[in-house]
Amino acid sequence: MEIEKPRLIGEDGRRADGRRPGDLRPIHVEVDVLANADGSAYIEQGNTKILAAVYGPKEIHPRHLGLPDRAVLRCRYHMAPFSVEQRKSPAPSRREIELSKVIREALEPALFLEYYPRTAIDVFVEVLQADGGTRCASITAASLALADAGIPMRDLVAAVAAGKVDGLLVLDLTDVEDKHGEADVPLAMMPGLGRVTLLQMDGLLTPEEFKEAVKLAMDGCRRIYALQKEALRERYVRIRKEIEGEGP
Amino acid sequence: MMLFFNRRDLVVPGDLLAEGDYEAGENVFRIDKKFYATRIGLFELKNNKIAVIALNAFYVPKPGDVVIGEVVDVGISSWAVDIKAPKLAILRAVDAIGKGFKPDREELTKVFAVGDTIIAKVKAYDRTRNPVLTVGEPGLGKVTRGRIVRITPSKVPRLIGKKGSMISMLKRETGCQIIIGMNGLVLVRGRRPEDEELVVEAIEKIERESHVEGLTDRVAQMIRRRKSLGDREAQVDRGGWA
Numbered sequence: 081m082e083i084e085k086p087r088l089i090g091e092d093g094r095r096a097d098g099r100r101p102g103d104l105r106p107i108h109v110e111v112d113v114l115a116n117a118d119g120s121a122y123i124e125q126g127n128t129k130i131l132a133a134v135y136g137p138k139e140i141h142p143r144h145l146g147l148p149d150r151a152v153l154r155c156r157y158h159m160a161p162f163s164v165e166q167r168k169s170p171a172p173s174r175r176e177i178e179l180s181k182v183i184r185e186a187l188e189p190a191l192f193l194e195y196y197p198r199t200a201i202d203v204f205v206e207v208l209q210a211d212g213g214t215r216c217a218s219i220t221a222a223s224l225a226l227a228d229a230g231i232p233m234r235d236l237v238a239a240v241a242a243g244k245v246d247g248l249l250v251l252d253l254t255d256v257e258d259k260h261g262e263a264d265v266p267l268a269m270m271p272g273l274g275r276v277t278l279l280q281m282d283g284l285l286t287p288e289e290f291k292e293a294v295k296l297a298m299d300g301c302r303r304i305y306a307l308q309k310e311a312l313r314e315r316y317v318r319i320r321k322e323i324e325g326e327g328p
Numbered sequence: 329m330m331l332f333f334n335r336r337d338l339v340v341p342g343d344l345l346a347e348g349d350y351e352a353g354e355n356v357f358r359i360d361k362k363f364y365a366t367r368i369g370l371f372e373l374k375n376n377k378i379a380v381i382a383l384n385a386f387y388v389p390k391p392g393d394v395v396i397g398e399v400v401d402v403g404i405s406s407w408a409v410d411i412k413a414p415k416l417a418i419l420r421a422v423d424a425i426g427k428g429f430k431p432d433r434e435e436l437t438k439v440f441a442v443g444d445t446i447i448a449k450v451k452a453y454d455r456t457r458n459p460v461l462t463v464g465e466p467g468l469g470k471v472t473r474g475r476i477v478r479i480t481p482s483k484v485p486r487l488i489g490k491k492g493s494m495i496s497m498l499k500r501e502t503g504c505q506i507i508i509g510m511n512g513l514v515l516v517r518g519r520r521p522e523d524e525e526l527v528v529e530a531i532e533k534i535e536r537e538s539h540v541e542g543l544t545d546r547v548a549q550m551i552r553r554r555k556s557l558g559d560r561e562a563q564v565d566r567g568g569w570a
Contacts, residue, residue, distance in 0.1 A: 118386075137386065137414035148456070192357075192366070197456055199414045227341045230384035230480070232355060232366035235342035272342035272364065305342075312340040312368055316383065320540045 085260045089246040095257070097126070101250040104240065104300055105213075109221070109311040111228045117204075119229025121311075123221040126254060127211035132221035134229040136201035146198040153193060154200055155184035157218055159207040179215050180205075186219045186268040186278035187226065190233045201231065212255035216240050219268045219278065224308055236312075237277055238304040239268035242297035244285060249292055251300045265290070267297035271305040333371040338539060339380055340368050346378050353379025369482075370539055382482040383539055387413045387511040389450045389459040394468070396476065396509035397461075399444045405431045407440055409448065411511045412478070415458045419448060423462040445471040447507060447515070474505075474517035475524050479535040481512035486538045487531065494534070494544050501551045502527050526554055 088096055095101070105126030114120035117133035140146040157179040161167050172180075183205060191201070203225065205218040216239035223237040243253045245261035258264050263283030269276045276298075285293060329348035333339060343365045345356065352358045355367040356378050365371075369380035389395070389411065397417060401408035407424075409417040421429045424439055440446060447468050453459035463469050479487065487508060488495050499506055504518035504527045514531055518524040530547050537543055 119384075139414070139416055195455075196414050227368060228384065230367060230382060230386055232357075233341040234357060234366065235364065236340070270342065272344065273359070309340050309342070313338055316338050316368075316539050319537055323537060323540050323546070 086256060087246070088257055088260060089248050093248075095245075095250060097254065099250075099252075101248055102296060102299075104252045104303060105254070107304065107307055109224060109307055110314075111224050111311050112315060117225070117229075119225045119227070119231070121221045121224035121228060123217050123224075125213060125217045125220075125252070127209060128213055128217050129207075129209040130214065130217050130221050131206045131208060132218065132225040133204045133206075134202065134222070134225040134231070135204075136229070137196040137199035137231070138202075140198065140200040146200070149197055150193040151191075151196040151199045151201055153184055153188055153191065153203065155180045155187070155203045155205070155222070157183055157205045157207070157215070159210060159214075163207045163210045179218070182215060182278065182280070183218050183222060186239065187222055187237055189275065189277045190223060190235055190237050190270055191226070192232050192234070195232070201226075210255065212253050212258045213241050213266075216266050216268065220304055220308065224311060227312055235270035235272040235275075236305060236308050237268050237270055238301040238308060239266065239278060240297055240300035240304055241266040242293040242300065244283065244289060244293070249289060249296060251296050263289075263293070265293045265297060267294060267301065269298060269301045271298075271302045331373065335371060335373060336539075336541070337371045338368075339365040339371050341366055345371060345380075346373075349376075351377040353377040355380035355382050355385075382480070384480055385482040387411065387481040389413050389417070389453040390510070391450050391452055393450045393510035394447065394507075395450060395461070395511040396445065396447055396471070396507070396513035396515055397511070399440045399442055399446060402436050402440070402442060405429070405436075407436065409446065409461060411448075411459070411461075411509075412481075412513065413459065413511060417448075417450070417459040417461045419446075419461040419463065423451065423460075423464050426464075440470060445476065445515075447471060447509070471515060474515050475528055477514045477516065477528050477531045479512045479514065479531060481510065483535055483538050484508060484510055484512060486543070487514070487534055489544060494547065497544065497548055498527055498530055498551075501548065501555070502530075526551060529554075 108124040110122045113122045119134040121132045219239035243264040245257045263285045265281045268278035331346045345363045363378050365380045367382040369382040372379040395411045397409040397411035400410045405421045407419040411417045448461040451460045451462040502523045507515040516524050516527045
């Protein structure tokens, strides 16, 4: 049975949710949301909602999994059964195992793993509600959780996807745009250092369109990066304001 | 030579701190002549060295540090101690009992059992192996009473204060004995539980507000306010003042 493709770009050139092609969805990020984890972060990107928690560096069990020259970064991407319209089995699927690896490899370049041999750093990503762009939002949230855990980082990692829907290059695809669009290009980078840590593509783009999509995604990453930094500062700025407010 | 932040400014990982001929200090990394922050913290420039005082970090053992930890395992000739570092610390029986230790005669649990809190000193650590502790010095050993508070290890210098100003103020004002582990665990022992409670609250305030100037004054003020309040309550209890 073929599902009819919905119209993704309106006559006024706006997308189904009213955004212009180069707009991000509204993003809300918060850090230090879980008391029991060493570091944590929460992100809402449109209807996508993700929680990330970090533990470590800590002793690795079983011992033989440790590496003599660096720490092991372990990552678990998991979708809650209620995160999608049809209940998802809580057991890790092939897709989730792959995304765990993709997220881990996008975060690894930002960490100084060589400083903590024979230890493990655990990253848990829990997708509470999925509406496209979960791998990118997971990377954005996980890198904040790592910073919140006090783990030294070269830079924060920000991620967002660009793609092509109804023949138009757009930023930050939703689930419908991803499913019915022509292409999807998720990209993660360390904007401060100008280094890309994840680049994938699904679909068809001409070389020119691909370059344009990458540029669009990089621009989106820089905007998310600014939000990440603001979220990290927020708590300390709030405490300072509180104190200065009650002072003489 | 360019600086992008002032002293004690809040910085986050990835922030470009400076460009030019500086040295890289703690929580800073360098690419060519650019210096970036690697942790959330406060910017610091001292003798041409750029550093970030972390507001959130974990403990990395250093030989000579006094630490507080919990015994989590007892082996044949050693204990495993959780000192809130990336690796468990090892306390060898020889370093606790003395040279005459015979594994076949002595029961290690009689000295330290699982769950015991101990004050120890880091004897050796080199990142590739687990840190080794010792308790063979006066003042070290099992903790029998008091309360433990945990702070971020990078804030220990702030808790001590300049030339010990903060910690001596706390001790003077509350009459409590305070032992600070470099790993961020602090042992508070007082005559009354209320005194201990006051110190715990003060330490939590230091942990929370360490990035805002005038901390010692604020803490001293809080303690005095709480003490006068406590006195009044005590008076009311005894039927006075009311």
